[in-house]
Amino acid sequence: MGGNRIVVYKEPGVVAVEDHDAPKLEVPAEVAQAKGLTRKAEHGVILRTVSTNICGSDQHMVRGRTTAPPGQTLGHEITGEVVEKGSDVQFVDIGDICSVPFNIACGRCRNCREGQTGICENVNPGRAGSAYGYVDMGGWEGGQAEYVMVPFADFNLLKFPDRDQALEKILDLTMLSDIFPTGYHGAYTAGVTTGSTVYVAGAGPVGLAAAYSANLLGAAVVIVGDLNPDRLAQARSFGCETVDISADATLEDQIAQILGTNEVDCAVDAVGFEATGHGSGAGEAPAAVLNSIMSLTRAGGSLGIPGLYVTGDPGAPDEDAKEGTLKVRLGLGWAKSHSLYTGQCPVLKYNRGLMMSILHDKAHIADAVGATVLPLEDAPRGYQEFDRGAAKKYVLNPNGLIPAA
Structure with a gap:
């Protein structure tokens, strides 16, 4: 050598x-x-x-x-x-x-x-x-x-x-x-099982791996959200439904068009701290995905969070986010008795x-x-x-x- x-x-x-x-x-x-x-x-x-x-x-x-x-x-x-x-x-x-x-x-x-x-x-x-x-x-x-x-x-x-x-x-x-174990971990800790309806935030490689894993675990419907049309097409290539987070229609409305209800059984955050807000023209919003998956997931559901969050982000949009302090609606998650699973797979x-x-x-x-x-x-x-x-x-x-x- x-x-x-x-x-x-x-x-x-x-x-x-x-x-x-x-x-x-x-x-x-x-x-x-x-x-x-x-x-x-x-x-x-x-x-x-x-x-x-x-x-x-x-x-x-x-x-x-x-x-x-x-x-x-x-x-x-x-x-x-x-x-x-x-x-x-x-x-x-x-x-x-x-x-x-x-x-x-x-x-x-x-x-x-x-x-x-x-x-x-x-x-x-x-x-x-x-x-x-x-x-x-x-x-x-x-x-x-x-x-x-x-x-x-x-x-x-x-x-x-x-x-x-x-x-x-x-x-x-x-x-x-x-990415395969990480995506699987996200889906598994979110409680995906036979017949589940699942929302996966992010159609990058980890999000696609999470969506694929949700199918392996028996999900009835897997919905992937992103603003990149090529990545959404990749998710559809193996049977996922997709929603465009940059659209003016809310995520709840787009999911209701697919499921007939605006809630899912469980959700996966495969985006992390460089998240983008929802709607046309939205900019960076570090807590956007965490808040959206709490809003979308039914009471008693679980949230798998393999997306990366850090304690030091010099490019964050505000001073709190630079040290990993985000404006998360924990009260909503508490009220809905959500379980949140974070950290390295x-x-x-x-x-x-x-x-x-x-x-x-x-x-x-x-x-x-x-x-x-x-x-x-x-x-x-x-x-x-x-x-x-x-x-x-x-x-x-x-x-x-x-x-x-």
Whole structure:
């Protein structure tokens, strides 16, 4: 292994692919010092990246809507081949192709033992929870790269049972690192079940994954809301109904046209803090989606909120929102006895079952989200097109291992 080509945030709107040193079996110095870990990570592996995806969460940083510093490496959606492993790795072998949950988890702390791997206590000195290539997440190097180090590999990695089958289905399997489990988590925590009527706010990749997951869970009707006509068309491609949030007609009226009632059983917020208000000419309104899903969801319903909310947003429209304080109608949610589920998806809770659905042809998530392959060097173009609203999920191919890409 020589060096490592990796995607780096430079300034708002600008990313570049740069040469870095090859990763080592080491945890970040700040994590080791704060958490009392050995710097040498004999529990880790080095992966040669097979596929790595551009995520809407990355786009928040690239837009300058977080406190990410210039030089922040990017990428937390990773699938790769093991090329090196530490002496403490017992159950993963050189040559295995594995999915990497975007959550970095130790497998040893209380939260990990209780299945809450999105809020591991031992991998980030600043707060519970960590991820690769993300601001305030412990300094772990990003995976939009040729190679990446994965710690606590026996716990974190999901090994695919057959190499040839994995490469054949890689565009579906690459979604297991984040958006498929995250979308499924949004639908599952919203209580989607057989016969449910569901509203999904946002037709980006996570919203499309949530809508697709709602269908897998047996929903009777899945309605997706967005203002991007191409993304709404993508939602309709696998059987969803759609509503245009930029239309003058209210969301309640548009939903009533579909269902005959202006309420749904449950709802998913797949937008997060860069939300747009409803109606023609509406601007940014950070709490718009949270308030709309409380308004639309029946009394006693549940709200899944996988959309990202942050504690530091320098580009927010008001001073409160810059620190994550939003004008949410909590009184309405309380009056309707809503249950709200927030936070990182604990990927390990779902990824094996979703893998089996893919391997046995029950799930075709790549088609649903518009998977589109680019070479690593074209990552800047992928970020630009995604930011302009392309109805695609960009999959980077750093080492030319994706068949027929």
